[in-house]
Amino acid sequence: MEAILYICLGLMLIFGVMAVMFHSMTKSAIALAAASATLGIIMYELGSIWSALFEVSVCSGLVTVIFISAISLSNAEKKEVEKVYADKKRMALLPAILIISGVVLVIAAMSAGVSLPPANPAVKAANDLREILWNNRQADIWGQIIVMITGSVAVVVLFKERDQI
Amino acid sequence: MNPFALENMMLITGFLLIIAGCYCLIRTYHMIKITIGIEVAMKAVTLFITLAGYVNGKIDLAQTFVITSIVMEVVVTVVAAGITINLYKKYGSMDIRNLRKLKG
Numbered sequence: 356m357e358a359i360l361y362i363c364l365g366l367m368l369i370f371g372v373m374a375v376m377f378h379s380m381t382k383s384a385i386a387l388a389a390a391s392a393t394l395g396i397i398m399y400e401l402g403s404i405w406s407a408l409f410e411v412s413v414c415s416g417l418v419t420v421i422f423i424s425a426i427s428l429s430n431a432e433k434k435e436v437e438k439v440y441a442d443k444k445r446m447a448l449l450p451a452i453l454i455i456s457g458v459v460l461v462i463a464a465m466s467a468g469v470s471l472p473p474a475n476p477a478v479k480a481a482n483d484l485r486e487i488l489w490n491n492r493q494a495d496i497w498g499q500i501i502v503m504i505t506g507s508v509a510v511v512v513l514f515k516e517r518d519q520i
Numbered sequence: 521m522n523p524f525a526l527e528n529m530m531l532i533t534g535f536l537l538i539i540a541g542c543y544c545l546i547r548t549y550h551m552i553k554i555t556i557g558i559e560v561a562m563k564a565v566t567l568f569i570t571l572a573g574y575v576n577g578k579i580d581l582a583q584t585f586v587i588t589s590i591v592m593e594v595v596v597t598v599v600a601a602g603i604t605i606n607l608y609k610k611y612g613s614m615d616i617r618n619l620r621k622l623k624g
Contacts, residue, residue, distance in 0.1 A: 397530075403573065428605050452543060464528060
C-alpha cells in the first residue's frame with residue numbers, strides 16, 4: 356500500500372507541475388484532471404472513500420469539463436496565448452524552485468526534528484460519515500447550499516444578455 | 521526521525537504543490553491559467569485535510585471537510601470560467617490586466 360502511495364504522491368506532484376507549466380490550456384486542464392485522479396487514489400488508499408469518489412467524479416470530471424468548455428467557448432487558440440506572452444520561458448524556473456524547496460524542507464525537517472506522528476489505525480472514528488455530515492457538521496451543509504446558490508446567481512448574472520442589464 | 525516517512529512526504533508534496541500554485545499565480549496573467557493555479561493549490565489543501573484525518577484517526581470527519589472544500593472549489597471554478605468567457609467576449613483576450621479597464 357505504501358509503495359502505491361509514494362508513486363501516487365510523485366505522480367500528483369508531476370501532474371500538478373505539468374498543469375502549471377504547459378502552454379496549451381487544454382493540456383493543462385488534462386494534467387490537472389490527472390492530478391485530481393491521483394489524489395483520488397491517495398484518498399482511497401488512506402480510507403477516505405467517499406471524498407475520493409467526489410474528488411474523482413467532481414474535480415477530475417466536472418472541473419475538467421468546465422475548463423474545456425471555457426476554452427472552447429472563448430475560442431482561445433494557443434497562438435493567442437503565445438502572442439500575449441512572448442516570454443515563453445516564464446515558468447522555466449519552477450522545477451528548480453521546487454527542487455530547492457523540497458531539499459530545504461527535508462533538511463529543515465531533519466534538523467528541527469519536526470515529524471508528523473505515524474497514523475494510529477487503532478484510533479478510528481466511531482461515527483459513520485453520514486452521521487457526522489448530517490448531525491455534527493450540519494452547518495457545513497447550509498454553507499455549501501448557500502455557496503452553490505451564490506455561484507448559480509453569479510453565473511446567471513455573468514451570462515445575462517447585455518440589453519437586460 | 522525519518523523525513524521520508526509517508527506522512528512527512530505527503531506534507532512536503534503538499535507544500536511543493538502550494539509553491540507551484542502560487543508561482544503560477546505570480547507569473548501568469550492568463551485567466552484560465554490562474555484558475556488552474558488556484559486548483560493546484562487547492563489539491564494540496566485537500567491532501568492536507570486528508571492527511572490530518574489519517575494521522576488523527578478521524579478520517580470520517582476529514583471527509584466532510586474535503587467534501588465542503590470540493591464544493592467551494594467547483595463554485596470558484598465555475599464563476600472564474602464565467603468571468604473568463606465574458607472577458608474574452610469583451611476584449612478578445614484572457615489577460616486579466618484587461619479587468620482593470622472595467623468600470624462600475
